[in-house]
Amino acid sequence: MTPGARIAAAIEVLDRVLSGTRAEVALTNWGRANRFAGSGDRSAIRDHVFAALRCRRSFAALGGAETGRGLMLGALRAAGTDPATLFTGEGHAPPAPAAHEAGRAPDTLEALDCPDWLAPPLRAALGPDFAPVMVALQHRAPVFLRVNLARIDRASVIARLATEDIEARPHPLASSALEVTSGERRIQTSTAYAEGLVELQDASSQAVVEALPLTDGQRVLDYCAGGGGKTLAMAARARLRLEAHDAYPGRMRDLPVRAKRAGVQVRLTEAPRGPYDLVLTDVPCSGSGSWRRDPEGKWALTPDRLAALQAIQALVMDRAAALVAPKGVLAYATCSLLREENEARVAGFLSRQEGWLPTLQRRFTPLDGGDGFFLALLTRC
16 A cells, blocks of 8 residues: 555544544454555554544644544644645545645644643643643553563563564663563564563553562452453562452453463452452553553543542442451552542542551653553551
8 A cells, every 4th residue: 555545544544433433443344344455554554543543633733624634634744744745636545635624733732632621630630741741642652561570580581582573671660661662563473472471561550560569478359450461460579369350350351361371370259358468459540641552532531431430439449448458458550640530539538448548659650651650559557
């Protein structure tokens, strides 16, 4: 496919996304309907689509319309490329830009790709980092690996990966973290991945697990395990009696296979029975810290949805707290940047529950290199 044809395909996918189809679904459906497209074409189209979704407001302003065509016109103008060089109307390229598609310079919040209603709470949470964080969220997230330090060290993994044309370097956020600088599409077919020596996991997510007070012999529960990334990261840190739970057990269906590959034992449970020495609650949240990876979430979030999430977070904390042993720890984590989901939820918990001592609160933002995350540790007195 020519560059112009790839842009035309991205326009088609974006129009489907803007009409309500999830981006992954729209991309899959396009690929099935256009089997002539090679892997390079599909990858380029995917990059166009997600770049446009991360910068939806600014590209729409620059492109003159919040449509697939408008977003791609805006993307080229943002990159300093004259759209007329690719919007030629020749072959499968989109038609040339019309006079009414000249676009305009985005205003302040448009330029930061920030929804108007989210600007005040994000400013309150981030302070002077507000604009730099929003700029960081406009760009593609790095690819990180977690080294299974129970089985191998970072230097040895870096050497193993290099033999399969995957380049990686240590990242300072966590002792297990590697940032992949080249060959990321080869990771899941690499021998290091197949042997459980590495897992794909954001560096901030790894730093959250590294901050947990884990020691050999503890009984530990991952209460909102999801796919089990943090479960496996905990298992690599200490010899634990580890259990995983999720309100939707189907999310954990791959965890037993991944645990076996990593050489660890994890028990799945639908009905946790305490007491546990540590309970991790990585609660459902807005995902505002990971909008680089899920840009659709930024535009789909509403005040009502945010309020509903806060209610869920409070409920999860209260239920999980009942499972914590005396002197045990409740770990509360989100991938959110918002105080409403972080510090406010901890304060609300402490006002409802007696006998808990806050021992740590830490916030990560994309300026640290990984996704935005929040962690609070609460010890039962």
